[in-house]
Amino acid sequence: MAKCISWFRDIGLDDRPKVGGKGGSLGELHRAGINVPPGFVVCTEAFEGFIDALERCSPLRARVEGLAADDLEELGAVSRELRTRIEDAPLPADLQQQIRDAYGRLGELGPSPAVAVRSSATTEDAADASFAGLQDTYLWVTQADLVMRKIRSCWASLYSLESLSYRLRHGIAESTVAMAVVVQTMVDARTAGVMFTRSPISGDRSVISIEGAWGLGSALVSGEVTPDRWVVAKITGEISVRDISDKAIRHSQSPVGGVEQLPVEESLRREPCLSDQELDSLRAIGRQIERHYGRPQDIEWAIDRHTERILLLQSRPETVWSNKDNQKAAVTRVSDPLLHVMSIFGGRR
Amino acid sequence: MNAQLKPREFPLPSSVKVISGTERAQAAYPYHIQFSKADDRKFWFYNSMHFPEPMSAFDMVTAEAAYCALGAANTRVHCLPTTLGIDHRIINGRVYIGGNAVTDPAEIARRTAEFQKRAFYYYQNWESLYAHWKQKMLKLIEDATAMPDPALPEFEPLEHVHAGRGIASNHDLLVTYQKTLEGYFRMWHHHFEFLLLGYGAYLTFFGFCKKAFPEITDQTIARMVAGIDAEIFRPDDELRRLARCAVELEVDAHFLEGSSVDDIMRSLRASGEPGRRWLEELQTSRDPWFNINVGDGFYHYHRSWNDDLSMPFSALPGYARSVRAGEPLDRQVGRLRDERSRLIADYRELLANEEERAAYDQMITLAHRVFPYVEGHKFYCEHWYTNLFFNKIRSFGAMLAAHGFFTNTEDVFHLTHYELEAAIIDLMNSWSSGSEPRGPAYWPPIVAERKAAIIEWARHETPPALGPVPDVIDDPAIVMLWGITRESLDNWLSAGAATDSNEVRGFAASSGVVEGIARIVKSVEEISRLQQGDILVCHVTNPSWTPIFQKIRAAVSDIGGSMSHAAIVAREYGLPAVVGTGNATSKIKDGQRIRVDGGRGIVTLLQ
Numbered sequence: 001m002a003k004c005i006s007w008f009r010d011i012g013l014d015d016r017p018k019v020g021g022k023g024g025s026l027g028e029l030h031r032a033g034i035n036v037p038p039g040f041v042v043c044t045e046a047f048e049g050f051i052d053a054l055e056r057c058s059p060l061r062a063r064v065e066g067l068a069a070d071d072l073e074e075l076g077a078v079s080r081e082l083r084t085r086i087e088d089a090p091l092p093a094d095l096q097q098q099i100r101d102a103y104g105r106l107g108e109l110g111p112s113p114a115v116a117v118r119s120s121a122t123t124e125d126a127a128d129a130s131f132a133g134l135q136d137t138y139l140w141v142t143q144a145d146l147v148m149r150k151i152r153s154c155w156a157s158l159y160s161l162e163s164l165s166y167r168l169r170h171g172i173a174e175s176t177v178a179m180a181v182v183v184q185t186m187v188d189a190r191t192a193g194v195m196f197t198r199s200p201i202s203g204d205r206s207v208i209s210i211e212g213a214w215g216l217g218s219a220l221v222s223g224e225v226t227p228d229r230w231v232v233a234k235i236t237g238e239i240s241v242r243d244i245s246d247k248a249i250r251h252s253q254s255p256v257g258g259v260e261q262l263p264v265e266e267s268l269r270r271e272p273c274l275s276d277q278e279l280d281s282l283r284a285i286g287r288q289i290e291r292h293y294g295r296p297q298d299i300e301w302a303i304d305r306h307t308e309r310i311l312l313l314q315s316r317p318e319t320v321w322s323n324k325d326n327q328k329a330a331v332t333r334v335s336d337p338l339l340h341v342m343s344i345f346g347g348r349r
Numbered sequence: 350m351n352a353q354l355k356p357r358e359f360p361l362p363s364s365v366k367v368i369s370g371t372e373r374a375q376a377a378y379p380y381h382i383q384f385s386k387a388d389d390r391k392f393w394f395y396n397s398m399h400f401p402e403p404m405s406a407f408d409m410v411t412a413e414a415a416y417c418a419l420g421a422a423n424t425r426v427h428c429l430p431t432t433l434g435i436d437h438r439i440i441n442g443r444v445y446i447g448g449n450a451v452t453d454p455a456e457i458a459r460r461t462a463e464f465q466k467r468a469f470y471y472y473q474n475w476e477s478l479y480a481h482w483k484q485k486m487l488k489l490i491e492d493a494t495a496m497p498d499p500a501l502p503e504f505e506p507l508e509h510v511h512a513g514r515g516i517a518s519n520h521d522l523l524v525t526y527q528k529t530l531e532g533y534f535r536m537w538h539h540h541f542e543f544l545l546l547g548y549g550a551y552l553t554f555f556g557f558c559k560k561a562f563p564e565i566t567d568q569t570i571a572r573m574v575a576g577i578d579a580e581i582f583r584p585d586d587e588l589r590r591l592a593r594c595a596v597e598l599e600v601d602a603h604f605l606e607g608s609s610v611d612d613i614m615r616s617l618r619a620s621g622e623p624g625r626r627w628l629e630e631l632q633t634s635r636d637p638w639f640n641i642n643v644g645d646g647f648y649h650y651h652r653s654w655n656d657d658l659s660m661p662f663s664a665l666p667g668y669a670r671s672v673r674a675g676e677p678l679d680r681q682v683g684r685l686r687d688e689r690s691r692l693i694a695d696y697r698e699l700l701a702n703e704e705e706r707a708a709y710d711q712m713i714t715l716a717h718r719v720f721p722y723v724e725g726h727k728f729y730c731e732h733w734y735t736n737l738f739f740n741k742i743r744s745f746g747a748m749l750a751a752h753g754f755f756t757n758t759e760d761v762f763h764l765t766h767y768e769l770e771a772a773i774i775d776l777m778n779s780w781s782s783g784s785e786p787r788g789p790a791y792w793p794p795i796v797a798e799r800k801a802a803i804i805e806w807a808r809h810e811t812p813p814a815l816g817p818v819p820d821v822i823d824d825p826a827i828v829m830l831w832g833i834t835r836e837s838l839d840n841w842l843s844a845g846a847a848t849d850s851n852e853v854r855g856f857a858a859s860s861g862v863v864e865g866i867a868r869i870v871k872s873v874e875e876i877s878r879l880q881q882g883d884i885l886v887c888h889v890t891n892p893s894w895t896p897i898f899q900k901i902r903a904a905v906s907d908i909g910g911s912m913s914h915a916a917i918v919a920r921e922y923g924l925p926a927v928v929g930t931g932n933a934t935s936k937i938k939d940g941q942r943i944r945v946d947g948g949r950g951i952v953t954l955l956q
Contacts, residue, residue: 202563205699235695236569238860239948337711338469343556344549344825345430345464346457 004046004095005102008039018043020120020180025315032292034285034312039115039184040102044122046095047155047179054089061174064159069168072161079161086156091148099151099183100144106185112142114186114253117150119157122178139218140186140258147183154181187311188253191273192217192302193227195282196318197234197290203321205296207240208232208286212273214264215250217302217313224261225249228273232283239279244272278303281310289315295322359814359842361389368441368809373795374802375440377406377765382413384438384445393438393445394814398831398908399647401888403442403806406799407742407762407769410533411647412437412444418537423545423826427471428463432824442806445815448824471546475718479543482722486539486729493532493737496525498744499773501780519777522745526773529741530766536738540730545826547719552825554716557709561700566948568858568920573693574716575917577685579724582921584641584654585895587634588661589678592668594630598623601669610658637733641893646731649743649762653736654893663877664896671899680921745773752776753789755796763799764792813841832929853937853952855905855930858916860948863925864955865902869939884945886937890915898922903945905933905952919947927952 011019011027019027023041030036054060063078091099106113117138136157138150157163158179167177193212198205211227213220220227225248231241246269254260274282282301289297289312296318302311334340362384367375375383400412420434433449451457471478499522509518551574558570595601600623603616617624635655643660644651654661671678693713700706746761749772755761764772772788779786818838827833868883870876876897879885885901887894889908898904898918902925906915909928919926925947927933933952937943942955 199564204562204564205701206562206696207564231564233566233569234699235692236572238566238569240564240566240857240860241949334708334711336469337715338465338472340557340708340712340715341468341472341549341553342461344552345468346461 002045004043005098006041006043008036017122020122022118022120023180023182026182029312029315032288034289035309036312037185037187038106039182041120042099042151042181044178044180050091054085064164064174067168069165075164076161079159079164082159083156087152096148099148103144103147114140114142115147116184116186117141117147117154118182119154120180120182140253142257151181155179187302188305189216189302190305193220195286195299195301197286198296198318198321203324206234208234208283210279210282213247214268214273215252216259217300218259219249219251230279232279234287237280237283244270246270285310359816359818360812362393362815363389365440365815368805371802371805374799377799378409378439382437382439384440388438389816391447392816392819393447394833395811396444396446399645400444401908403803404444405762405803406765408648409439410766414534414537417534418541422541427468427546428460430457430461430464432826441809441811442803443811448827450824468546479722482539482542489532489536490734496528496741499525499748519780522773522777526745526770529738533738536730536734540726543722547723549825550715550719551723554712557712561705566857568916572920573689574720576720576724577682577689580728581724582680584638586680587638588664588896589668591630591634592665593672593678594627595669596672598627600624600627604665604669606666610662613662640733640736642732642736643893645891646735649739660893667899749776752786754792756793760796763796814838851954853930853933855927855950857948857950858928859919859924859926861925862946863902864942864944867937867941867943869934869937871934884943886933888934898924905930905945907931907934
């Protein structure tokens with residue numbers, strides 16, 4: 001069997017057909033010199049090989065193509081059947097070995113490292129953003145066997161009711177559907193959050209909005225804690241907004257696997273979860289990524305509890321304001337530059 | 350604003366009463382600047398930015414000359430399309446002003462055509478006109494410097510007689526006085542020759558930045574435009590130079606903290622050659638760079654560094670210590686210039702498209718073109734010339750005091766400039782007739798009454814504005830010079846209704862957060878109370894205060910915007926600053942612990 005594993009350092013956005021949107025983006029960040037938690041991608045060939053093997057036993061893609069998008073009952077039955085087939089079938093031995101080896105290399109940091117297993121669809125990020133949310137993410141997975149089970153779960157999520165009905169409604173051919181899976185070391189985060197490299201409120205491209213909370217980013221993303229919020233001038237680093245909130249809870253790695261919710265120590269609840277120096281480092285990283293991609297970004301980050309290093313988990317192009325920009329009439333050049341002063345001296349327009 | 354909370358109205362001018370017992374002092378001001386019933390129809394605001402304290406009778410000449418010149422420039426010279434000049438009134442020593450907007454669209458169109466023929470010519474020929482302006486100003490200063498101090502000899506000098514001069518020395522008093530007054534009015538015309546056009550070009554860029562980057566701070570825009578080697582920094586640069594000289598000549602030990610200027614000068618003179626050489630260096634700095642006064646130049650008692658060396662000398666020990674410690678003392682002009690260029694380029698890169706970038710280039714180019722005038726004129730007008738003017742009037746005060754008109758030279762500033770001319774003519778007449786002047790019996794009780802009125806007026810608050818609130822403030826002059834907008838009026842109206850909080854808000858002038866002890870410095874005499882590490886809380890600062898920024902951790906002022914002196918210097922020194930708070934000096938207690946958040950414009954009272 002061909003090599004089905006790609007390390008982040010070896011891939012970039014151009015490899016999206018093979019490694020999916022998430023995988024390509026992480027590779028691209030790594031290439032741009034940004035710290036991302038180490039990891040690898042199980043490429044689409046692995047998925048295709050695996051599905052092809054299933055097809056050889058009994059048809060799979062044809063089962064989907066024969067369905068009507070509005071027949072939810074039938075859709076549900078087929079979904080359950082295909083998901084079970086995918087989740088129960090063993091991976092080819094060669095692929096198993098490749099994943100065990102790769103996972104083992106992540107383990108150089110310590111035995112049985114906790115990883116995130118995330119689906120990385122080839123259509124994700126490129127098409128409808130809401131579709132991207134349909135695939136699964138599994139956090140704090142330890143041991144190679146469990147990693148492999150979660151990889152199959154990711155693949156199986158392509159056959160969820162929502163995914164199937166989405167593809168049927170949009171006429172997406174089953175033969176074009178493929179999925180890569182990202183396996184990435186988890187960050188035991190002291191603080192985690194998101195940052196937009198433009199103002200989510202005004203669309204201002206000269207500021208960076210940063211939100212963060214104690215512990216893992218899941219508490220913030222799920223809305224279980226009101227994050228601290230800062231607005232930082234992208235160029236000067238000036239901090240114009242500091243909203244420090246009462247952060248009652250945090251998410252943490254559970255000793256029994258998965259995530260648990262813990263109360264935040266009283267003394268830390270109303271303390272800012274980032275120092276000014278960390279805010280400035282985040283600003284520099286945000287600028288660097290934005291420059292690399294040539295457009296504003298929506299970024300997830302975390303600070304490692306042990307190393308205090310800032311790590312980037314994900315970066316996507318910002319969409320809300322970018323779409324508005326296209327409609328906005330810009331202030332334009334005028335033939336005589338002096339006419340600009342009439343905006344002051346000419347009175348109300 | 351909440352619909353139920355209908356804003357309170359400002360009082361009508363006719364409802365503001367002259368404070369009891371000060372009626373005669375109020376009557377001293379000319380009839381045309383007393384409020385009348387007709388003034389109730391117009392909106393007025395207290396010009397606390399330029400005239401934060403009650404004005405003595407003579408000092409009113411500044412309002413008269415300045416508004417005369419400002420109005421001429423706006424109404425008749427450049428023909429601003431939407432505004433004429435500014436009217437002023439005085440009550441209880443407080444100067445209220447009101448603009449005259451042009452609202453008729455046809456008239457605006459007619460004035461726009463004129464404006465573009467006039468103002469655009471200025472923009473196009475800015476450098477050569479500004480060079481010409483400097484020549485005019487330096488000539489005016491030279492003439493004022495050359496004017497003799499008034500003197501009346503017992504007998505006319507024999508050479509005058511033999512030369513057939515034909516006029517006697519008493520006539521020279523009138524000539525000198527009238528020329529002095531004429532020069533002051535002329536200076537204000539020069540002052541406004543470029544000012545509104547300069548501010549307008551700056552605000553055009555400012556407005557563009559606010560549109561393109563809605564959350565950009567005022568101070569960032571100011572940093573993109575501000576000059577690096579502007580004259581405003583020069584007096585402080587000279588002090589640093591003198592500190593370096595003192596260390597090189599090894600005379601810095603003479604600058605003991607707490608020593609009087611006289612003691613220091615005496616010990617320097619006694620130190621022989623090095624001391625003498627340093628004093629020579631001092632002389633070259635003084636002329637002209639110590640011609641800055643400790644206020645905005647609008648009050649006769651804002652004296653200059655040249656008049657009182659204690660301010661510049663108080664900064665020398667600190668600077669000398671830095672030199673000894675090998676710290677870099679000079680402003681890093683090259684570095685600052687590079688930073689400004691990078692800032693401009695980085696913001697440019699963030700613009701949405703090439704069209705916007707082209708407009709940005711056009712506007713910042715114009716802003717840079719006009720800014721040397723905006724920053725530079727103050728040194729020549731409000732400082733250098735104004736010092737000469739008030740000192741010349743002071744010399745008349747000294748002469749009149751010598752002839753018994755006053756008990757004290759400074760009393761002269763309690764006469765209006767019309768009255769002063771009368772007093773001078775009184776003296777001229779008595780000198781010629783050989784009889785006693787009438788002034789010594791006439792003026793002392795009036796001066797005493799007016800002095801008491803100033804003290805009384807200062808004890809009373811005055812409304813921030815009077816008359817009907819306009820729907821919009823569309824007068825570019827008022828928006829530009831005073832930062833008054835409809836929003837700020839709403840804030841003034843609601844200020845009385847707001848509950849007391851432990852916060853004081855103003856313009857975010859220079860970012861950073863520090864906590865420390867507040868030191869309220871109400872006048873320049875109180876500057877010596879500042880301890881290393883204090884937070885300066887003051888009414889307003891100006892270039893002569895620059896050296897004290899080495900001592901403080903943050904600055905808070907009642908008055909000023911993002912381009913005010915305190916803001917500019919705080920940014921240079923990297924200190925947090927909140928300016929234009931309106932009431933920090935009255936709300937914060939001396940010695941109180943406060944937190945200054947210069948990035949947000951908030952001062953928090955901690956105890």
